Amino acid sequence: xxxxxxxxxxxxxxxxxxxxxxxxxxxxxxxxxxxxxxxxxxxxxxxxxxxxxxxxxxxxxxxxxxxxxxxxxxxxxxxxxxxxxxxxxxxxxxxxxxxxxxxxxxxxxxxxxxxxxxxxxxxxxxxxxxxxxxxxxxxxxxxxxxxxxxxxxxxxxxxxxxxxxxxxxxxxx
Amino acid sequence: xxxxxxxxxxxxxxxxxxxxxxxxxxxxxxxxxxxxxxxxxxxxxxxxxxxxxxxxxxxxxxxxxxxxxxxxxxxxxxxxxxxxxxxxxxxxxxxxxxxxxxxxxxxxxxxxxxxxx
Numbered sequence: 001x002x003x004x005x006x007x008x009x010x011x012x013x014x015x016x017x018x019x020x021x022x023x024x025x026x027x028x029x030x031x032x033x034x035x036x037x038x039x040x041x042x043x044x045x046x047x048x049x050x051x052x053x054x055x056x057x058x059x060x061x062x063x064x065x066x067x068x069x070x071x072x073x074x075x076x077x078x079x080x081x082x083x084x085x086x087x088x089x090x091x092x093x094x095x096x097x098x099x100x101x102x103x104x105x106x107x108x109x110x111x112x113x114x115x116x117x118x119x120x121x122x123x124x125x126x127x128x129x130x131x132x133x134x135x136x137x138x139x140x141x142x143x144x145x146x147x148x149x150x151x152x153x154x155x156x157x158x159x160x161x162x163x164x165x166x167x168x169x170x171x172x173x
Numbered sequence: 174x175x176x177x178x179x180x181x182x183x184x185x186x187x188x189x190x191x192x193x194x195x196x197x198x199x200x201x202x203x204x205x206x207x208x209x210x211x212x213x214x215x216x217x218x219x220x221x222x223x224x225x226x227x228x229x230x231x232x233x234x235x236x237x238x239x240x241x242x243x244x245x246x247x248x249x250x251x252x253x254x255x256x257x258x259x260x261x262x263x264x265x266x267x268x269x270x271x272x273x274x275x276x277x278x279x280x281x282x283x284x285x286x287x288x289x290x
Contacts, residue, residue, distance in 0.1 A: 048207030
């Protein structure tokens, strides 16, 4: 950590360390905003403002990545709850959000699994995303989600079971 | 079909990567905007704190001092025959003039030393 890099109000965070995890944090922000690019960018900026002003203070009780993910999660919860629910309503009404590029026309194992993940309850989806896609431990993921490790583990096991059931149903058809 | 954890991880990571491909904004840009927003926030808070300080100062400067907190000013009473009772919204203002509102005494018809009692 270079001295000039260190944030004034957050002495345990450096700009270069944030830059190193920027892509991963943005991915998390994007998923918090139902993949709305503009909302995710705003959320990222807001998270960095919290770090710059020291409102969110890193005390090295977890990894920096876990901490910044938690900041994004908390901001998303407070600021984007209404926006996200509105987006979900729009999607539920049948408006597809440019998902064609991600899903092949013919459903295959991958797209079925992806859709199954999206259909999971919020917490199960979050823990699967954090553990499988963001390379976090169950403990770190639980910390980001603000639940105990035991609760996180239960969500994780249930999510995997639900995904396996979904895939086996798909295999029978 | 039975996928192992590792297979599920691979599939989901690929799907996630597809979903996020090309979406990540440059760190420098995001950081610069955040810096500006943080500065704007500091300025806003500074202005709010400054205004609060000015208001507090004005309040203490304009606040009547302890000496003025008399309900009845003796000198005022001596100079005039009129006195206004302290009032607020619950107690309507009432002004007395002892020459105008002197109580009507019950007249006595009995005299004592040439004067009415």
